[in-house]
Amino acid sequence: MSGLGFFASARFWRGALPALSLTFVLLGVFWLQPRAMSYFGLNLLFNLAVPIALATIAQMFVIAVNDLDLSIGSFVSLVACIGATWLNETPLLGIAALLGCIAVYAAIGALIYIRQLPSIVVTLGMSFVWSGCAVLLLPTPGGSAPDWIRSLVTLKPPYVPMPLVAAVVLALVVHFALMRTSWGVLMRGVGGNEKAITRAGWSVLKLKMTMYALTAVFGILAGLTLVGLATSADANIALRYTLLSIAGVILGGGEFVGGRISPVGAVLGAMTLTLTASFLSFLRISPDWQIGAQGAVLIIVLALRAIVNRLEARK
């Protein structure tokens, strides 16, 4: 397929959908508020998209192996609480706790694989465990983020605002690792055809544990970024990330089965969802409808994708 043919193909449109939907919402914001079209405006618009994008990437690793993590929101909240307390006061204890979290995530991956358990139920149970830890650590909202995180998330690079730099770096790094290396092929293979991977002599157990550990790593990055932006934490700070992250992965073109995921799409999806929320406030619509609008965007994009797929099938 070459030249113009590619641009008319269903594959092109499916791949372009996440970028197109982000552009569409972004144009809407610019049209309503031209002043958003500046360094400062973009910074403000996309600031909170960074932790959501990181959480979405975390969720994507789990979805890649055909599982679902319903605990990522409470996990990110716990990390934010650790960041605002232990990591600030006794950094060594904080780092140890975060490493412990990664180990627990890997162990959950192992448990789900060995016992062939439904990931939804196990992670739903774990969401209680993470929330409980967060409540024990920080019973009332408070704490304060370590200075180094705060200065890191408020960096002001020349010309391009930090959140955009972060999003591009995140998308490219994960895209390269998962889509362009043989290691990434193996990882996605677990979701695509577990038997084939086993017969080729790889340990699915180790691969699944790695994917879950990576989920924890990106969940930690999300939590630390969030606490840096918010400067303090509370045990419920990121609970809505659970559904947002799933929506972001799906919006970005990821699918539930077969290891079909798109890191770039996931980052774009997370940014679109964040932007949809601010789009409403520019329209002066009550924030009560924010989640509704995010749901509507999700449904519209899924509908467009269904149309593209149907056109492809007709050919």
Added chain:
Amino acid sequence: MKQLEMFMRQHPWSWSFLAAFLTWAVTAAYISGTGGLALASTALSFSTFFVMVGIGQMFVITLGPGNVDLSIPSTITLSAVVSMMVMDGTNAMILPGILAAVGVGVLVGLFNYGLIRVLTIPPIIATMSSSFLVQSSAIALGRGVKIKPPAALEWISTAKMLGVPVLSLLVIAFAIVMAVLLNRTVYGRSVTAFGQNTRAARLAGVPIERIRYLTYTLSAVLAAVCGVFLAGFSGGSSLNMGEEYLLASIAVVVIGGSSIAGGNSNVPGIFGSALFLFLLVAMLNTFGAAAGLRLILTGLIIVGVVTFAGGRKESR
């Protein structure tokens, strides 16, 4: 003893009753006196709500892998808000209020099914997307609105006869009907066939799409009805009233011995595990566990039970 073991092996739901009984016995022994009976009565009250949504979720889960209704919490909230607004605190409007709630359930079910069918997306995504819209509607409608439930609704949701909650008697009767529906009717057998092998069921002439539509509607309607009684029980609707029912609705199905992979479900287990879930939290409360610790232990026990239950399935 051998016979008991055989019985429990053949009836996976019996484990949940055993677990509920043990938790109750430990707590009752700790508080001593007549507290145990009061505890059992309270457990019956609270668990009825878990049972209502659990049965709907069970039918959905029976449809097979990927079938889960994530819109239950938001449907509970929306129907509670709508029914309280329609009833406006007057006994005369109770029936229209319940009908309005059922209407909400039917609409949500239709919408869920429509998304699954038209967009050909996994049910979990469909119900999640629609839950965004439903939750938002509930927030927009219900913000700042605090309407007391009509006296008669409050009575039926909280009244007790000789210590037995009236509502729980109704729900037990309803659960028996649902058990018959699952095991003895064409619809119920079709749902099970759907979950065991969708292709085979279709070739055998099961109207696949109608079964799926009915099942998602049933789940949403049950969540809606639960919302009405929950509002009656807790003195009105609140915007986060549905929150805990996401975990609860899935957990009671799985702990109750139904297969999470679908095609093999039972109704009694939902009762046992709903009692167990409530008694578990009650037990931790009695022991004076802090809120955080209570959450951690609840989570760990759910993970533990699933691990254990999954193991049983493997050995079969």
